[in-house]
Amino acid sequence: MSTPAQQLTTTSYAVLGLLCLRDWSAYELVTEMGRGWSDIWPRAVSGIYREPKKLVAHGLAKDRAARTGERSRTVYSVTPEGREAFRTWLATPTHAPQLEAEALVRAGFAEHGGVDDLLATVRQARSFAIERSRVYAAIGDEYRTEGPRFPERVHSIMLVGGFLARYFAAIIDWADWVESHAATWDDIGDADAISDLDALRADVRARVEANLARAR
Amino acid sequence: MSTPAQQLTTTSYAVLGLLCLRDWSAYELVTEMGRGWSDIWPRAVSGIYREPKKLVAHGLAKDRAARTGERSRTVYSVTPEGREAFRTWLATPTHAPQLEAEALVRAGFAEHGGVDDLLATVRQARSFAIERSRVYAAIGDEYRTEGPRFPERVHSIMLVGGFLARYFAAIIDWADWVESHAATWDDIGDADAISDLDALRADVRARVEANLARAR
DNA sequence: CGCTGACACTCTACTTCGGAGTATCTTCCG
DNA sequence: CGGAAGATACTCCGAAGTAGAGTGTCAGCG
Numbered sequence: 244m245s246t247p248a249q250q251l252t253t254t255s256y257a258v259l260g261l262l263c264l265r266d267w268s269a270y271e272l273v274t275e276m277g278r279g280w281s282d283i284w285p286r287a288v289s290g291i292y293r294e295p296k297k298l299v300a301h302g303l304a305k306d307r308a309a310r311t312g313e314r315s316r317t318v319y320s321v322t323p324e325g326r327e328a329f330r331t332w333l334a335t336p337t338h339a340p341q342l343e344a345e346a347l348v349r350a351g352f353a354e355h356g357g358v359d360d361l362l363a364t365v366r367q368a369r370s371f372a373i374e375r376s377r378v379y380a381a382i383g384d385e386y387r388t389e390g391p392r393f394p395e396r397v398h399s400i401m402l403v404g405g406f407l408a409r410y411f412a413a414i415i416d417w418a419d420w421v422e423s424h425a426a427t428w429d430d431i432g433d434a435d436a437i438s439d440l441d442a443l444r445a446d447v448r449a450r451v452e453a454n455l456a457r458a459r
Numbered sequence: 460m461s462t463p464a465q466q467l468t469t470t471s472y473a474v475l476g477l478l479c480l481r482d483w484s485a486y487e488l489v490t491e492m493g494r495g496w497s498d499i500w501p502r503a504v505s506g507i508y509r510e511p512k513k514l515v516a517h518g519l520a521k522d523r524a525a526r527t528g529e530r531s532r533t534v535y536s537v538t539p540e541g542r543e544a545f546r547t548w549l550a551t552p553t554h555a556p557q558l559e560a561e562a563l564v565r566a567g568f569a570e571h572g573g574v575d576d577l578l579a580t581v582r583q584a585r586s587f588a589i590e591r592s593r594v595y596a597a598i599g600d601e602y603r604t605e606g607p608r609f610p611e612r613v614h615s616i617m618l619v620g621g622f623l624a625r626y627f628a629a630i631i632d633w634a635d636w637v638e639s640h641a642a643t644w645d646d647i648g649d650a651d652a653i654s655d656l657d658a659l660r661a662d663v664r665a666r667v668e669a670n671l672a673r674a675r
Numbered sequence: 676c677g678c679t680g681a682c683a684c685t686c687t688a689c690t691t692c693g694g695a696g697t698a699t700c701t702t703c704c705g
Numbered sequence: 706c707g708g709a710a711g712a713t714a715c716t717c718c719g720a721a722g723t724a725g726a727g728t729g730t731c732a733g734c735g
Contacts, residue, residue, distance in 0.1 A: 249719080252720075256564070270684050270685075273684090280567070283564060283567070284560070285557050289686080311729080313728095314683075315729090326571075333568065333573075333580075339583075340558060340563075342499060342557070343469075350615065350622070352612075353618060356550060360549045376667050395649050395651070396570045398570070398659060399570050401656070401660055402563075402566040402659075404663040404667070405659065406566070409632055409633050410558070435611070444617055446624075450628060452596065454589065457631050465691090470692095506691085508714065527700080527713085530700045530701065530712070531700095
């Protein structure tokens with residue numbers, strides 16, 4: 244038996260992780276990845292539909308046809324080999340996080356626009372973090388009223404929640420910091436016109452050094 | 460003159476933003492994007508080489524051949540239309556940030572591996588944040604001893620630095636929080652075996668609610 | 676009852692992007 | 706001088722995203 248040509252990726256393992264929890268139809272996998280994982284592993288719908296097929300090709304999952312009325316759908320389940328492969332993957336080194344923050348690209352060239360542009364950008368980033376926090380607060384409420392969907396793995400979910408809460412807090416904190424300074428700026432085009440530049444520098448320096456002070 | 464087929468992307472505008480600062484060879488653009496922007500807008504080298512050509516096709520930049528000995532290279536400069544297009548782009552709404560954090564995928568399925576796997580993952584994420592903070596501390600030292608490369612735009616750079624310092628702090632904080640809990644776990648396979656699960660929940664809840672308390 | 680809109684459910688073709696690899700010239704250092 | 710590192714740029718192929726397509730189900734409304 245030859246190795247299938249398509250390589251398994253982090254996305255493959257994320258889907259495999261879901262299959263280790265229960266059987267899912269392809270649509271359910273798409274919905275679950277969109278609802279529960281897109282803040283830390285965003286993937287296009289088409290890509291998610293591809294993954295379980297790859298897992299089947301690798302022998303890590305099995306598919307079966309199911310029906311809703313005359314409507315056909317495919318349900319995927321994990322194989323023992325799949326469980327083993329997932330456990331093995333968890334023991335491999337992790338890739339570094341990658342952040343794509345267009346708002347930061349814009350802030351990094353703020354001098355080419357206006358103060359209003361910068362403030363609008365910052366407020367959009369802030370709104371994003373608040374809205375996402377709102378979604379997770381609702382999930383927390385749901386857990387407390389109806390119980391978690393997978394009670395046996397709540398501790399793992401809390402680890403993710405703890406990260407996201409801190410990540411969104413960092414965005415909100417940053418946005419407020421920028422706004423507190425930029426709102427006083429008349430002219431953004433030249434650093435010479437920024438009267439509180441030293442305060443900006445001092446904040447950054449103190450925080451970077453605080454991070455380094457936590458090195459082991 | 461027909462509109463070129465390839466659409467301009469955030470990467471296009473990031474490169475255009477650099478061109479607004481000075482002329483750059485393609486190699487210099489690749490180096491600069493890798494050094495100064497990859498923590499907020501990571502892009503493959505091959506993709507960056509493609510961008511200035513697109514800008515030229517759109518009339519936002521011009522290219523000219525240059526030489527080092529017999530070695531040829533291409534130097535790109537911004538056009539007035541390019542400057543205007545960049546200014547216009549800065550006034551458009553920004554896309555939400557996107558984070559791909561494999562460590563979080565792993566943490567989110569931690570119950571399928573061992574405590575050691577989780578701790579290793581968390582420590583790798585922590586090391587990443589410390590190392591990146593170290594790079595920015597060195598850049599800060601360089602700014603203080605040799606002066607910034609673009610003194611007129613230091614305030615914009617500080618805005619990016621302020622975000623990254625907070626982002627890395629969030630990662631370090633999260634890693635220490637996870638480690639403080641996970642190091643006491645014997646069995647990670649079932650939430651029933653997690654004696655400090657309530658502390659995990661309380662941390663997440665308090666932080667999510669603190670974020671919401673900052674809503675406007 | 677029939678129609679419509681939203682949802683359930685899935686896929687494909689094409690384009691863009693990333694990573695790995697390639698190649699050649701230039702400079703520096705032992 | 707030779708080798709390593711840097712300068713300089715590109716190609717190829719697989720991964721991933723976008724846009725679009727299609728079909729069944731169900732609830733609500735005229």
